Amino acid sequence: MAASIYWALIGNFIISLAKFAAGFLTNSASMISEGYHSLSDTINQVLLVIGIKRSERKPDKRHPFGYSQAQFFWGFIVAIMIFGLAGGLSFVHGFEKLFEPHPSVVGQDYLIVYVILVISFIIEGFVLNKAYKEVRALQQRKEFASMMKTLENMGDPALLTILIEDSLALIGIVIAFVATLLTDITHDVSFDGLGSVLIGLVLMVGGLILARENKSYLIGRAIRRKDQEKIVAIINESEYVKEVTDLRSMLLGPDDMIISLEVDFDDNLDTEDIEKLIDELESAIIKVYPTLSKRKIFIEPN
Structure with missing residues (x-):
């Protein structure tokens, strides 16, 4: 550019x-x-x-x-x-x-x-x-x-x-x-x-x-629908995820964004397991979107 x-x-x-x-x-x-x-x-x-x-x-x-x-x-x-x-x-x-x-x-x-x-x-x-x-x-x-x-x-x-x-x-x-x-x-x-x-x-x-x-x-614009769908698909690949109940996003600049997700996890997971899984999911998203960092990805249990 x-x-x-x-x-x-x-x-x-x-x-x-x-x-x-x-x-x-x-x-x-x-x-x-x-x-x-x-x-x-x-x-x-x-x-x-x-x-x-x-x-x-x-x-x-x-x-x-x-x-x-x-x-x-x-x-x-x-x-x-x-x-x-x-x-x-x-x-x-x-x-x-x-x-x-x-x-x-x-x-x-x-x-x-x-x-x-x-x-x-x-x-x-x-x-x-x-x-x-x-x-x-x-x-x-x-x-x-x-x-x-x-x-x-x-x-x-x-x-x-x-x-x-x-x-x-x-x-x-x-x-x-x-x-x-x-x-x-x-x-x-x-x-x-x-x-x-x-x-x-x-x-x-x-x-x-x-x-x-x-x-x-x-004023805050969401990322395009195709990227939203791709991120949801990444999260749903985990066998311990039941459903992504909400996704909110905002574009910060070229190849830069904030993502917030509410996820329904397997009921058998305890708090420690969920924290570990969230870390893995964040890494999976960054693998697809390498310009992102974990400080801009927020995954919360529903």
């Missing part, structure tokens, strides 16, 4: 400088909006790196289950940045361009805009392809039925953000290209302002989608 973030960080920083330069040289609102977008993405990647680094801190007395959920918090902040900084500024800038006096653009050379947009499309496509390959690998590793199911249950805010950001980036580049082309052909800068407004709206929608996903994890 770190590889995709760093590629995106470097690419977006270079692209943002080029877009702003072209935007100010040609007075293109769509291009300046794209500059806001790429600058926002650059800042977002820095925030994602901070989130990943903080999530790797070891558990302590104040946070006995670790800091994995820090990724969801920073992912939510990134969503706000996409909505407010990139989307809001683009929308306002385009709206102003639509209603301000329109200077003549006859003879304006937009070649630099076209070149930078094409280069940006190639770079963003390269980064998106890397993120997509990581999502496909995650789908195969966790045996998700489809790409949509993978996106809904991946539990990796950094990877999800990169995927959404670069998808929005490609959409924004296409809008900016079309808006610039229409402005170039018709000499009417209303198309340029409209392109900026549309880019802003696309970014706002993307920010809301990302915020919704991170909110779901922040």
